[in-house]
Amino acid sequence: MVIGKRRKNLIKGKKIVSTFTIVVLVLLVSSLSVTYAGNRSGVSLPKGTPLKSLAVIPSSNLTNNEDKVLVAALQGIVAKSSSEQIFIDEGGPGATWKNYMSTTYNIKLNDQYSTWPLLVEHFKDKVKGYIVYDMNNNASSLNVATSLSGPMNALIIDKSQEEVVRSIGITNKILDVSGKNEKWAYDNYKNLFSKSIAAELNTSIYYHLRDYAALTNSFTFFDGVTNWRKGVLNGLNKGSALMGYGNNEFDMIEQASQKGITSIPSDLAPNLSALSSIYSxxxxxxxxxxxxxxxxxHYVTFVISDGDNIAWNLWGLNEYFNNPDRGKFSVGYGISPTLVDLAPAALRWYYENATKGKVKDHFIAGPSGTGYIFPSQMSSSDLDTYVDNLNTYMGKADLRISEILDQGALTRTDIWKKYLAKPNIDALFYFGYGETTHGDIQWVNNKPVIAQRDVLWDGITDEETLITNINSRPASPTTADGYTLVLVHCWTKSLSDIKTVVEGLSPNVEVVTPDEYVKLVKQNHAK
Incomplete structure (x- = not known):
């Protein structure tokens, strides 16, 4: 579940292009040496060149939005072919991943390229020229430039940066897309874009995810839940990934699911080109x-929401780990199995730093497994492909439980049979989208599908109400009434709020991790 990321759709400009202009542009593109992504891949997502060193630039040194865009595009292009790559250091959790890659994977850190012109000078042999966009007068031209950056190996620059870029020695202007929009880019260049990955990205986002879009030759767009968006999804292969995030959660996930596309919320995820370049x-x-x-x-387990969100995995979850109340009670965290491809160092860091002993931190796959889908909206064949991929990811990530986020699908045993037929999936936790569930437990393939009973969510259920709810329930591990699965809304509640609940629970209540919870259900609850 991805909450708190609603963004206003932007109106895209239109410009008529002559047939002669289109022919010239196509001939120009055909003369370029185009590098396609996909020659290096993890389980299913593209990865950068195996990493050896990082040129680190603080995000504070990128003083305007155009600078951020330029460095992000350069990041992605460089990661296609070079073991020396770029890392934008935002501090906080970002610094954690940078330093952990250095100490754990022997990645050399270099901070001498402290401005974008220095970075461009150092890596200019990795680009074949530049593409011009116009951020101020036509915001959608930013996504046009982002889309074409990867397949053309082109630096993308705003008009205001052209003089500096040319003075550095990059003088080949490949395209000027200042007056173009995403539909123009798709109509004229769709054969250049990846058929297995695309990016949905608001033009108000400047360097997050744009590096990975360039690395992967992803068509990058932002259009709301429209028929045109449906056409873009139709142009992808079944089982493809849609990175980023749109502007209408339920409708965008429903539409993508119906097309067999897995959404991976990641619009605010930085440095994925470099983070994906770790392979071990x-x-x-x-x-x-x-x-x-x-x-x-009476057994209770708490699960922190939004594990499907890569940006949350890289930022908010790390901040949860820094909460001084962590380690005072057991808790479960949703996390994306795709970190195996996108950021394996971060996943390893969480496992190494998890609380162990009498109380524990434990991880399960976020909704609805590999990425955010509504399983009930997928065709049977598309879901087969999806759960096959998920099973591989679960094995690689050492995750045994998957969250499900769907609506009105709790009793769809035909769906859960597909999940629970897989050897790496022991159980499902069902969280209803905008619906109330009551902790039901059903058995499919001798494995449990367990519904959420409560939430801890500002404006829905507060700490005192949750304490009262749990304390009123029986100590009866042989029945579904003896168990409470609580979803904790990560954006409005913290570990300190969970601690308040735990301290208010009666002696006949025991808080356990998600894996302990599932094992207790299996041991005691009649099938």
Whole structure:
């Protein structure tokens, strides 16, 4: 579930282009040495060149939005072919990943290229020229330039930067798209774009995700939930990934799911070109599994929301880990299995730094597995492809439980059979989109599908109400009434709020991790 990221759609300009102009542009593109993404891939998502060193530039040194865009495009282009890459250091969690890659994977850090002209000078042999856009007068030209940057190996620059870029020695102006929009780019260049990945990205976002879009030759657009968007999704292969985020959560996920496309919320994720360039997943294991002993207790597990959101995985979740109340009670976190491809160092860091011992931090796959889909909206064949891919990711990421986010689908055993037939998926946690569920437990392939019973969410359920709800329930581990699955809304509640709930629970209530919760259900609840 991705909450708190509603953004206003932007109106795209239109410009009539002559047939002669189009012919000239096509001939120009055909003369370029086009580098296509996809020659390096993880489980299913493209990755950068295996990483050896990083040129680190602080985000504070990029003083305007045009500078951020330029460096992001350069990041992605460089990551296609070079083991020396670029990292935009935002501080905080971003610095954590940078330093962890250095100490754990022996990645050399270099801070001598402290301005964008220095970066461009150093890496100019990686680009074949530049594309001009106009941020102030035609915002959609930014997405046009982003889309073409990857396949043309072109730096993308605003008109205001052209003089400096040319003085550095990059003088080949490949295109000027200042007056163009995304529909023009798609109509004239769609054969250049990846058929397995695209990016939905608001033009008010400048360097987050744009590096990965350039790396992967992703068509980049932002159009709301429209028929044109449907056509773009139709142009992708079944099972493809749609990175970024749109402007209408339910409708955009429904439309993508119906087209067999997996949405991976990531519009605010920085440095994915570099983070994906780590390849080692050896020893990527959780260290917090345990086999609980059944007591006559009411069992509760808390799961932090938004595990599907790559930006949350890289930022908010890391900040949760820095909360001083972590380690005072057991808790579960949703996390994206695609971090195996997109940021394996971050996933390893979480596993290594998880609280272990009597209380534990434990991870499960965020909704609805590999990425955000509504399983009930996928065709049977598309869902088969999806869960096959998910099973591989679950094995690589050492995740055993998957969250499901859907609407009105709790009793769809035909869907859950597909998930629970897979050897790497032990259970499903069902969280209804805008619906109330009551902790039902059903069995499919001798594995449980467990519905959420409560939420801890500002404006819906507060701490005192949740305490009262849980304390009123029986200590009855042989029935569904003996268990409470709580979804914690990550944007409005913290570990400190969970601590308030835990401290208010009666002695006959025990808080466990999600994996312990599932094992207790399997041991005690009649199938």
């Amino acid at each position: 997943t050896e020893g990527l294991k959780q260290q917090t599994y345990s086999n609980p002993i059944t007591k006559k207790k």
